[in-house]
Amino acid sequence: MSRVVIRPFETADLPAASRLLAERHARHRLKHPLLPAEYEDPKLALIEVTAAWESEGASGSVLVDGDEVTGYLLGAPKSSPLWGPNIWVEQAGQAVRVPEYMRDLYGAAATKWVADGRTAQYVLVPDDAELVDAWFRLGFGSQHAHAIRPVPAEPLAARPNLTVRRAGRGDIPVLAELDLVLPRHQALSPVFSAGELPTLEEALADWEESIDDREYATFVAEYNGQVIGSSIGCSIEKSSAHGGLAQPDNAGFLAYAAVLPESRGLGAGRALGEAVLNWAVEVGYTSVVTDWRVTNLLSSRAWPRLGFVQTFHRLHRLIGY
Template identity: 40%
Template sequence: MHMQIKPFSQADLEEASVLLARRHQEDCAREPMLPERYSNPSEARVALEKAWEASTIDGVSAGGVMARHDGKLIGYLIGTPKIDEVWGRSVWVEYAGHAIDRAYGAELYRDLYAALSPTWVALGCLYHVANLPASDQEAIEAWFNLSFGKEQVYALRETAPASAFDFPVDPTLEVRRATPADIDLASELDDVLPEHQAQSPVYSVLIPYDREESRQDTLEELANPEWKTWLAVRDGHCAGIQIYLPARPPRGIGEMIVPERCSFLGFAATRQDERGRGVGRALTARGLAEDHASGYTYCLTDWRATNLLSSRFWSHRGWRPVAYRLTRRLDERILKDR
């Protein structure tokens, strides 16, 4: 096999778009909820060009590489730098930022990463992120063999009419849509999810935030007719909350997993002393049924793979993984000799 790995360039976009479209076509065959339009190379190119343009931000380039076999493009990998207070110094392989000719095997991803990652390390970016289709087990295994692990799960399910959710609801629990007058109730659980995820086994970092600014954002959301905030109220207190809104492309993933007429379950929390009492189940049934009545066919959500409660709850509620965010963090001591 005569293979060469070289820097990716603008001239490679057309051939790479064909690879990405073929990858998406195969992913759609495994998961019919995915939007089929990206199986068209012209549509795939739009997503790919966004990833390529993002590979250089504020003069910082994470670059890209491509592999050719006897002149034929068989794979590419593009990095996007993200240097901020949330992610630190990181490089992301976006969902559209990679594809291979599967006839050559997913092992090719390891060669592409080996060729490109020194550029990231030279930038001091030791947190590496790769966003992959959940259905491509061979690709996932290849990235696992590069010491990446599963961090975030993106999942879809169909909405359904209220009649599909036939289970008893505790009569002491009131489930209703919040209005701006409910600002105090809607803010009661602001810290529940981040504090839960700061604990074992997630160990997510708690990032300070401006509470007054957050309150104003919540007021705007409650007044927005496209945002539906559902509250579960018991004894005058918020037992649980879920927020549904029109779907938007997730960071690092983009539009390739977002079907038409899709909503997004953007936030969900249940008070610790209310867990196991049907609060989340009642809120989910109401949220999905109301979205169905509003014309949404699908609902997208995401969760940390290490969040045991979320991983089990959303899977049991019918959400199916369509994409994963995989991560690898290198030891900063490797920079000392460079």
């Protein structure tokens, strides 16, 4: 690596970074063609890298090989206390021709991040085995999956013994109860999520306000006449976690699903996920996106079974111990 120089990212690096990002995205789309095509164009990739660079508190590094920039890394903090003293590398925050050099880019950028106290680190990595491996050898581990699947060609058939229907005002009490199921589950081992637990009163008030919102399709599953689970579909544009290169065109979003603990394993999770897939077909979406904590033993098994394929890996490193 004699001719290679690593130095801080500067505004003048934006055009070169956008070309690298466009290249990375074109490679990523060979594997996941449902990701948005437009960011293969460096002019559009430039908008994304510029946004990453202009995020408050952004900093990073570039790799210069001879007189050509062949890699970059950009991170910025999020203000939410939920993530600790954090730094985030988002979907447009990195690209490198030789994945091994990501370790050098991180080595340079992380000097400032850690000096600034940014020790809780999050990186959204495209599904590229060599790049993921380079991050693993920087002490990062897998935290969260982003995934996609095409809508089904034919509506998926209903399951015997289970009725799935649109939720109505009369379902508000059970919908509120089901809203607590995911955060309660994820507070436990082995997820140990720091996410906030809403109270039942807050969940009830939320549903009173939102049950008629036509931008969200809410389904409930009944077994022996009792509601045992719920799911919600909406446009991907409603999700702040799937922006830019991670936001497929014309996609629906499986935003939520939960089944009461005593009723799991009956097929209700599948039926509720399929209800969102069928709804996406009716709306005219091409694909459906979802995401999950990889340490959630339930969703990380259920959603791949429904045909979701991982597109991005959110990796995490906590420095200090």
